Amino acid sequence: MTDLEYADRAEQLLRAVEQCVDRINDATDADIDSQRSGGLITLVFANGSQIVINQQKPLHEIWMAAHSGGYHYRFDGAAWQDTKGAGEFFAALSRDASAQAGLPLVFQA
16 A cells, blocks of 8 residues: 555545544434544543544554554555454444443444
8 A cells, every 4th residue: 555545545534433423423422522633533432531543654554542452453455454353443443432432332434
């Protein structure tokens, strides 16, 4: 993947996360605060817990830090997959956001 391809894919992912937060806030009582600064998004939940998602440009990865741990994702041509085999980014974000919000939440590309 070229640097430009990575930048495009990573931006699509970050925009999808922001759009999902807007949809979730409209449809549920989750009340997630989404703060973006360049290639970094911080999701703050009503209980004060956070999930941080950021671009790692030199590695062509997306990193996510949640209560359950830290994860690295690389685009495999179809989806952002965990570099240690723990699954797809949006599935993991849905799982961790649901746990931290105390509500079932769905994030998708």
